[in-house]
Amino acid sequence: MTDPAIDIEAAEFAWKDQELLLAIPRFTVARGERVFLKGPSGSGKSTLLGLIGGVLTPRSGTVRLIGTGLSGLDASGRDRFRAEHLGFIFQMFNLIPYLTVRENVLLPLQFSSARRQRVANVEPGREALRLLDALGLAGNGLLERPVTQLSIGQQQRVAAARALIGRPDIVIADEPTSALDTDTRDGFLELLINECQAGGTTLLFVSHDSSLSTHFDRSIAMSEINRTPSRAN
């Protein structure tokens, strides 16, 4: 249990023969740690998230998540690893529009038996409700509502519940609050962090808005970890 949640070492990424997009000498996130990663667009953070998500592979170097080297897995192995260990929250439009709140939240369980196992002792709908409630979303018949009827703030809570269900080891949030107003944003952030804390989940929170960094254990800038020649400043 001593392996860090995220351990990137000497990783470089570039599309085929194009210029280097990312060069990370070392970046680690300890288990259970909640890290704020500040990066404007174009800083290579999408590439970094692609590497951690296992949809991109580094040209050189290693990406290890909770002790597993992603380069040792094939594409479908990385897919399976992502399904089991990672939860994602994106900027907006996170949800499948034709599914209900319940179906959206439970979606990861359909693709990962490990996450299904972790909530096996409770009825999945109840676990979804618990998460939504913890994230500040409650209401009659909430689970069966179409997600298109929800406000953006509510949608982001559903997305967070989906990222957290089945207790993945790492939750990656990519600008999840940028579409929210300040009050909603702070409330959302607080509940998200609380829920990660309660489950011992590692949280990597990416945003360009450094005013949010106070909520986190540690704050780091993209420019500190990405050492590409063109971007080093």
Added chain:
Amino acid sequence: MATPTLNLALKSLWNRRVTALLTISAIAVSVALLLGVQKMRTAARESFANTVSGVDLIVGARSGPLNLLLYSVFRVGDATANVSWSSYQKIAKHPDVAWTIPISLGDSHRGFRVMGTNGSYFEHYRFGGTHELRFATGGPFHDLYDAVLGADVARTLGYKLGDSIIVAHGVGNVSFAEHKDKPFRVAGILASTGTPVDRTVHVSLEAITAIHIDWQTGMQAPAGFRVSAADARLRDLTPDSITAFLVGMRSRVMTFTMQRAINDYRQEPLLAILPGVTLSQLWDLVGIADIALMIVAAFVVLAGLLGMLTAILTSLNERRREMAILRSVGARPRHVFTLLMAEAGLLAALGVLAGVCLTYLLLLAGQPVLEKRFGIFVGVTGLSEYDLAILGAIVLAGLLMGLLPAFRAYRNTLSDGLQIRV
């Protein structure tokens, strides 16, 4: 993992239900057309093959088998020569022959052929397997100048029992030589058969002799030499010859022997044909039209499936986000692939299902009309193995077409990764 993807495909389709419904309808209509053509084709073929049944041999003067079949059964074309009464009698009295139906053609009534025959026709003629001739009203001819009309004749010309009709000499639509002096009375009207019987005016053989008694070489004798309708009754009206006759054998086994005997008949050049064999030869000629129909229907199905392909392909771009979200929650590229395959398969399968329902609905609604108007009996039967094979092929074709969007989505998914492209 097949269930979640199928479930997702269903919900995704439901989300785009208007497009999906239109796509399914297009496939359904095309499938109904194809199945309808297929059913009609079978029914038409059967109806055609059963134009005359229960007849073992058709005998006429020597010409070609198709020609003999055409004029004796379909009332198309003319005989080149007749069969002498004595030859007919000889064959009719043969111990192996159960019954015969004499046919005497050559006259017409307002475009419909007039056929001279005898009571044996109403007794032994069969069509559509075992159907006997039925009278809608009236009955067979009793008097010399009685006529029995086919269903189409009566309907087209608006005749009812007791009406008087005049037979024209020759078979032209407009004839200047008419047997005006010997009018007929409608004694019976047959029920619809869907065979050329419907388009025939039946009179007795004796009547044919009677109306021609004072005719020579296509002209009626001059005024002073004519024989009145009443006087004709007193003459010997046994015909010299008939056009053809239908033969029913006591035992089917003897048919070939009899056929050979007739074809080798020394006294007169005769031709005996097996109606079934010649009917199927004739169908090979006219059946080309239904192959053309089948091809057209197949292309309509293809158009329906191409519509589906278009609908799925156009939806792909707006669904890239959906795919990226699915990827982020753990769906693998192959899930995305099967999702789209499932979608194509579902659309095709639902389209086929709806098409089958539509076909039966139309069959049930159209069956009475088809039978009444055209005499084609289209049985509302289950799907034949051939039908099922066709339907299976359509679903398979739909799935194959699904490969294209599935592959594109698969590629998009790989290049997009978790990035949400709007």
